[in-house]
Amino acid sequence: MSAKPVDFWLNNVTMNNNVLEAAFRFQTWNGPIKVVSILSTVIFPKNAHFPIDASPIYDGPPHLASESYAYSKRSLAQLTQWYRKQHKCDFVSILPGNFFGAYGDFNPNTAPLVNALIAKMESQKEHNPTAPLTMMGTGTPLRQIMFAYDLAQIVIWAMENYNANEPLIVAGEEFSISQIAQLVSEQVGFNGYLQFDNDTKNDGPLRRTADTSQFERLNPSFQMTPLSTGIKKTIEWYIINKSKALQK
Amino acid sequence: MSAKPVDFWLNNVTMNNNVLEAAFRFQTWNGPIKVVSILSTVIFPKNAHFPIDASPIYDGPPHLASESYAYSKRSLAQLTQWYRKQHKCDFVSILPGNFFGAYGDFNPNTAPLVNALIAKMESQKEHNPTAPLTMMGTGTPLRQIMFAYDLAQIVIWAMENYNANEPLIVAGEEFSISQIAQLVSEQVGFNGYLQFDNDTKNDGPLRRTADTSQFERLNPSFQMTPLSTGIKKTIEWYIINKSKALQK
Incomplete structure (x- = not known):
C-alpha cells in the first residue's frame, strides 16, 4: 500500500x-x-x-x-x-492504458517506462556511452503503450463524440519491454549493450492487455502515432527541456 | 439504484x-x-x-x-x-446488522421491519382492530435483529476495547419475519389476523446472516436484550412520542 x-x-x-x-x-x-x-x-x-x-x-x-x-x-x-x-x-x-511523452515525469526512479528509458539512456550516452544498461526482469512482458499526444486527441474527440455510461478504454499497440527498450535506444543513439537482470529483479505482470474494441468501433479512422515517432518526438522535447524535466 | x-x-x-x-x-x-x-x-x-x-x-x-x-x-x-x-x-x-428502537424511523413505508410493524399494528389497533394485517412475502426469511440500545452499548465498549484494522461485525439473534411479527403483535396487543401475501409480493433474500464470532470472542460476557423486551421498550417510547416519530 x-x-x-x-x-x-x-x-x-x-x-x-x-x-x-x-x-x-x-x-x-x-x-x-x-x-x-x-x-x-x-x-x-x-x-x-x-x-x-x-x-x-x-x-x-x-x-x-x-x-x-x-x-x-x-x-x-x-x-x-x-x-x-x-x-x-x-x-x-x-x-x-500506459502512455508517455513530453511534459511528463523523467525521473529514472519514478517515471513511466519510456520516459525513464529516455532519461537513463541519454544520461548514459553522455557520461558512460559504452557501458551496458541493465533492465529489470526478462524484457518479455507485453505492454500497450500510447503517445500522450494521441490520448489528448482522443480526449478532444470524446468531448464531441462520446456519450455513454461505461468508461471508454483506450490503449496503444502492444510491445514487449525489450522491443520498447530497443526502439528507445535506436532513437537516442545509445550504443551500450542492453542487458536484462532476471536473477535479482522479477518481471511484473506478463501481460495487462486492455480491450479497446469499443473505441475502435466508435472511432475507426483514428490512427495512433507509430511508437518510434512518439519516442522520437519525446526525445526531441526532452533534450531541449532536460533540466526542467528532471526538476520534477 | x-x-x-x-x-x-x-x-x-x-x-x-x-x-x-x-x-x-x-x-x-x-x-x-x-x-x-x-x-x-x-x-x-x-x-x-x-x-x-x-x-x-x-x-x-x-x-x-x-x-x-x-x-x-x-x-x-x-x-x-x-x-x-x-x-x-x-x-x-x-x-x-439490522437494528430497531426508539428515536428511529416509524414511517410504515420507509421504517425498518420492527419499527414499521409497530407503527402499522398500533394504527390498525386504534382504527380497525379486528381487520387482518397483510405482510409481504411468506414470512419465512430469517433476519438477525438487534435492539438499538445494545448497539449503543457496543459502540461505547468499542471506544475502550476495540483496536483492530477489520470492521467489527455485530448483529442480533436470528428470527424469521413471521416470528418477529408475532412478537410485535403480542406486545402491541394487536388482535387482527396476520396474513402473508406471497402471490403479489416476493420475499427478499431468505437469509443474510453475518458472522459475529469475532465480537463474541472479544466480548464474551455481552448479553443482548431479548427481542421481546426490546420490542416492549420501543412500543413504550412510540406510544408517548407517536406524533413526533411520524413527522420524520
Whole structure:
C-alpha cells in the first residue's frame, strides 16, 4: 500500500467531487457542460482476465500498491455515472492504458517506462556511452503503450463524440519491454549493450492487455502515432527541456 | 439504484472525510482521539456467502438499490484503515446488522421491519382492530435483529476495547419475519389476523446472516436484550412520542 493512502484519497476524491459538482451547478446558468474524466488502469481488480474490458472494474479489490488512488479513481467512474443518472449530465470517463511523452515525469526512479528509458539512456550516452544498461526482469512482458499526444486527441474527440455510461478504454499497440527498450535506444543513439537482470529483479505482470474494441468501433479512422515517432518526438522535447524535466 | 445517488455519495463521503480528518488534526493538539465509525451491511457484495464476515467486503459490487450509499460506507471502512496505516490513528469501524428502537424511523413505508410493524399494528389497533394485517412475502426469511440500545452499548465498549484494522461485525439473534411479527403483535396487543401475501409480493433474500464470532470472542460476557423486551421498550417510547416519530 502507498505510504500516504489518506492523502491520495482525500486529495483525489475531493478534486473529483468538486469538479463534477461545479460542472453540474455551472451548467444550470450557462447550458450543458461536458466533462471527460480520466481514469487509470489501476482501477482494475488485481485478478482481472485479459483482455480487460470495463465490466469487471468492481469485481474485486485493486492492487494494494496504489489502493487508495485506485479507489478514488473508481469513485470518479461511479460518480460520473451517478451524475448521468440523477441529473442527466453529459459526463463521461476515459480509461487510458500506459502512455508517455513530453511534459511528463523523467525521473529514472519514478517515471513511466519510456520516459525513464529516455532519461537513463541519454544520461548514459553522455557520461558512460559504452557501458551496458541493465533492465529489470526478462524484457518479455507485453505492454500497450500510447503517445500522450494521441490520448489528448482522443480526449478532444470524446468531448464531441462520446456519450455513454461505461468508461471508454483506450490503449496503444502492444510491445514487449525489450522491443520498447530497443526502439528507445535506436532513437537516442545509445550504443551500450542492453542487458536484462532476471536473477535479482522479477518481471511484473506478463501481460495487462486492455480491450479497446469499443473505441475502435466508435472511432475507426483514428490512427495512433507509430511508437518510434512518439519516442522520437519525446526525445526531441526532452533534450531541449532536460533540466526542467528532471526538476520534477 | 437510488434516485439520488450523487447526493448520497457527496453528503456521506464528505461527512466521513471531514470527521476523520478533523479527529486526526485535533489530536495533534490534545492527544489521541478514538473514532468508532458505523458501517452498514449494504457494503457487502450482493453475491456474498453466509455467514458473511469482513473478508469479502470488496469482492464485488454491492446491491444496486443503495449503491452510492454503499460505496460511501465502503470508503469509510477503507479510510479508517488508511488513517491507521498512515497516521497510526486509533480509528475503528463497526458493521451492525439490522437494528430497531426508539428515536428511529416509524414511517410504515420507509421504517425498518420492527419499527414499521409497530407503527402499522398500533394504527390498525386504534382504527380497525379486528381487520387482518397483510405482510409481504411468506414470512419465512430469517433476519438477525438487534435492539438499538445494545448497539449503543457496543459502540461505547468499542471506544475502550476495540483496536483492530477489520470492521467489527455485530448483529442480533436470528428470527424469521413471521416470528418477529408475532412478537410485535403480542406486545402491541394487536388482535387482527396476520396474513402473508406471497402471490403479489416476493420475499427478499431468505437469509443474510453475518458472522459475529469475532465480537463474541472479544466480548464474551455481552448479553443482548431479548427481542421481546426490546420490542416492549420501543412500543413504550412510540406510544408517548407517536406524533413526533411520524413527522420524520
